[in-house]
Amino acid sequence: MEPDATFVLYDIAFASPYAENASAPNPWKARYALNFKGVPYRTEWVLMTDIAAVRKGLGLPACRKFADGTDFYTLPVLVTNPKDTTSAIGDSFDIANYLQATFPDSGAGDLFPEQKLNYTLPEGMQSLVPLSERADGIHAEYARFQENVDMAFSVHAQLTAHGMKWDPEVADKVKAEFLRRVGLSEWEQLGIHGEAREKLKESLRVTLGPLAGMLQRDGEGPFMLGKRPSYADIIVGGWLRMLSKTLPEAEFGEICGWYDGVFGKLHAALQERFGDVK
Ligand SMILES: N[C@@H](CCC(=O)N[C@@H](CS)C(=O)NCC(=O)O)C(=O)O
Numbered sequence: 001m002e003p004d005a006t007f008v009l010y011d012i013a014f015a016s017p018y019a020e021n022a023s024a025p026n027p028w029k030a031r032y033a034l035n036f037k038g039v040p041y042r043t044e045w046v047l048m049t050d051i052a053a054v055r056k057g058l059g060l061p062a063c064r065k066f067a068d069g070t071d072f073y074t075l076p077v078l079v080t081n082p083k084d085t086t087s088a089i090g091d092s093f094d095i096a097n098y099l100q101a102t103f104p105d106s107g108a109g110d111l112f113p114e115q116k117l118n119y120t121l122p123e124g125m126q127s128l129v130p131l132s133e134r135a136d137g138i139h140a141e142y143a144r145f146q147e148n149v150d151m152a153f154s155v156h157a158q159l160t161a162h163g164m165k166w167d168p169e170v171a172d173k174v175k176a177e178f179l180r181r182v183g184l185s186e187w188e189q190l191g192i193h194g195e196a197r198e199k200l201k202e203s204l205r206v207t208l209g210p211l212a213g214m215l216q217r218d219g220e221g222p223f224m225l226g227k228r229p230s231y232a233d234i235i236v237g238g239w240l241r242m243l244s245k246t247l248p249e250a251e252f253g254e255i256c257g258w259y260d261g262v263f264g265k266l267h268a269a270l271q272e273r274f275g276d277v278k
């Protein structure tokens with residue numbers, strides 16, 4: 001916590017203690033990027049039920065839509081100057097672009113070094129809740145990579161649903177909202193167990209295969225460019241952090257062990273170098 005920091009990162013409050021239970025992938029991408037650049041900031045924790053009001057209060061429109069076309073208000077938001085309401089940035093990729101443009105050489109250096117990021121998904125893979133769309137063309141290869149990585153993990157999100165820990169004050173409302181989004185009525189229906197769970201896990205393993213290949217291409221890792229971290233690692237790392245907090249420990253252990261342990265090594269390296277919750 002850096003109470004005097006000017007930058008404020010808005011992240012989702014899961015159950016208390018917030019720093020320990022923070023699980024949302026996109027806010028984690030922003031946190032990893034801020035720590036990568038070594039920029040001082042503090043975190044403002046927002047209950048799920050308050051996200052829309054907070055975002056509107058900062059003058060930000062929604063950057064996602066639900067399947068029915070209605071606005072989906074999300075975090076992270078980064079406010080770089082609390083006195084200037086136009087300084088709020090409401091998308092993790094925009095935050096990373098901003099940090100790179102404003103602090104090109106700080107901390108661990110370039111967030112977007114040139115590299116091949118040709119990760120593709122099994123044909124026809126589609127998430128139940130659509131992802132954000134980007135049009136500005138900045139760091140386009142990374143943006144395309146993010147789209148595919150986000151889709152790969154989102155499609156398997158049911159594995160995490162019952163592992164999310166919510167502040168008791170809002171737990172019932174949050175569960176009801178998640179059910180509404182996918183058109184179900186009982187929380188039990190959102191869980192996945194036994195053989196069906198094993199099948200979905202295996203699908204995740206296969207889907208992540210080409211990503212593992214990218215993490216192995218340098219031979220040593222733990223990053224896609226070997227010892228040099230980049231925003232591509234952070235994009236995957238945001239999701240690994242989510243899995244680390246929402247899957248049963250033994251299952252996350254399995255995932256960490258897939259493909260010679262590449263995901264475990266990546267997660268550990270990102271947490272150690274850029275995982276401070278400030
Ligand atoms: N494109 C946005 C997507 C942000 C997003 O989807 N955030 C999720 C958490 S990872 C969220 O705020 N969810 C709120 C909710 O589910 O109500 C970004 O990268 O910042």
